[in-house]
Amino acid sequence: MEITPIPGVREMFSLEPGVIQLNHGSYGAVPIEVQERQSELRAEMERAPDRFFSRLPARLAVARERVAAFLNSSGAAFVTNATEGVAVALESVPLTAGDEILYTDHGYAAVERALRRRAAESGATPVRVVLGDDPVEAVLGAVTARTRLAVLDHVSSAGARLLPVGRLAGELAARDVVTVVDGAHAPGMLPVDLDAINADFWVGNLHKWAFSPRPAALLHVAPHWRRRVRPLVVSYGEGFPDALEFQGTRDYTALLAAPYGLDVLERLGLERVRSYNTALAAYGQRVLAEALREAGLCEDAPQSTGYPGVPMRVVRLASGLGVTKAQADTLCAEVLDRLGCQIKIEPVGQLRLSAQIYNTADDYERLAAGLPAVLRSSRALLRAI
Numbered sequence: 001m002e003i004t005p006i007p008g009v010r011e012m013f014s015l016e017p018g019v020i021q022l023n024h025g026s027y028g029a030v031p032i033e034v035q036e037r038q039s040e041l042r043a044e045m046e047r048a049p050d051r052f053f054s055r056l057p058a059r060l061a062v063a064r065e066r067v068a069a070f071l072n073s074s075g076a077a078f079v080t081n082a083t084e085g086v087a088v089a090l091e092s093v094p095l096t097a098g099d100e101i102l103y104t105d106h107g108y109a110a111v112e113r114a115l116r117r118r119a120a121e122s123g124a125t126p127v128r129v130v131l132g133d134d135p136v137e138a139v140l141g142a143v144t145a146r147t148r149l150a151v152l153d154h155v156s157s158a159g160a161r162l163l164p165v166g167r168l169a170g171e172l173a174a175r176d177v178v179t180v181v182d183g184a185h186a187p188g189m190l191p192v193d194l195d196a197i198n199a200d201f202w203v204g205n206l207h208k209w210a211f212s213p214r215p216a217a218l219l220h221v222a223p224h225w226r227r228r229v230r231p232l233v234v235s236y237g238e239g240f241p242d243a244l245e246f247q248g249t250r251d252y253t254a255l256l257a258a259p260y261g262l263d264v265l266e267r268l269g270l271e272r273v274r275s276y277n278t279a280l281a282a283y284g285q286r287v288l289a290e291a292l293r294e295a296g297l298c299e300d301a302p303q304s305t306g307y308p309g310v311p312m313r314v315v316r317l318a319s320g321l322g323v324t325k326a327q328a329d330t331l332c333a334e335v336l337d338r339l340g341c342q343i344k345i346e347p348v349g350q351l352r353l354s355a356q357i358y359n360t361a362d363d364y365e366r367l368a369a370g371l372p373a374v375l376r377s378s379r380a381l382l383r384a385i
């Protein structure tokens with residue numbers, strides 16, 4: 001199948017030659033020109049630290065406005081990463097004993113840990129919702145008179161599942177439930193209109209699909225929460241967004257450089273990047289599912305599915321493969337070592353494939369050609385783990 005790469009894009013990245021990176025979704029990859037902008041900012045900081053930090057708030061505001069406009073947010077603050085953004089939201093919403101916090105079986109494990117700790121401290125009860133085929137029905141069906149908060153993914157990590165977060169946020173607000181959206185993957189990946197989604201809190205990483213240096217994220221806060229938002233670290237910054245954004249002396253260069261990542265995306269063409277990536281991810285899923293099914297190592301239906309606009313796809317491995325973290329890590333290390341492919345196996349027995357502009361169809365074909373043998377020979381090894 002012909003999926004025409006965008007000319008010259010492989011050279012825009014400093015990815016290790018000889019390694020095929022098929023896991024953009026975990027940590028992203030920063031274009032060289034964005035790395036250079038960040039290096040310049042660091043050099044500037046080292047030349048005149050006082051000047052750099054005295055000008056920082058104004059410069060952060062400019063960078064934040066650019067990113068907020070890209071995601072159409074009328075009220076946002078930079079935060080370090082999605083983990084921090086979710087933690088700020090959990091900290092800001094008052095909870096008391098007997099309240100219920102909804103989360104889903106597709107949620108990110110670290111986020112679940114955070115909400116469980118918040119629940120334990122406040123006496124609230126975490127309630128796990130199994131999304132099934134109809135996420136709206138599943139989430140709304142789990143709401144009770146005690147539900148105070150719902151934490152939902154925009155695009156889930158393990159399943160690469162897209163949720164109708166705008167619709168859910170509206171329905172939940174009508175039931176007096178506060179919505180926190182973990183949008184870690186969404187910026188750059190999808191067209192995002194935060195004012196239209198209208199969640200109470202929404203956080204997205206810029207360092208995954210928006211080509212920003214790590215770590216950088218934007219937390220959107222609905223107007224009625226802005227005065228009540230509680231930063232995790234108290235520093236000189238006053239009010240929203242300054243109190244969240246300025247957290248003492250830190251390296252702020254990733255945040256300042258975030259707009260350059262957006263510049264790269266826009267110069268290449270958002271639609272062009274997105275349609276290339278989603279078409280390639282679908283292709284990758286198909287060739288991998290076919291190769292593994294032929295080898296009896298995958299149980300997926302011939303027409304495996306994905307979610308519109310999401311350049312990450314999942315292939316389910318045959319039962320018993322990659323079902324624990326130790327197994328998944330061992331398999332990934334074996335595949336890197338033997339095939340030179342950096343893959344992600346989610347420890348629920350799923351291979352998650354990402355596609356980014358530096359990938360081509362050959363990358364997935366190479367993985368498909370070698371993976372069955374690696375999995376077969378690893379089975380004995382995995383039995384011992």
Ligand SMILES: Cc1ncc(COP(=O)(O)O)c(C=O)c1O
Pocket residue numbers: 025026081082083084108110111153155156157182184185205215
């Ligand atoms: C859905 C989801 N939420 C949260 C995170 C955490 O992101 P970070 O480590 O940048 O805070 C990730 C990271 O992969 C994720 O996929």
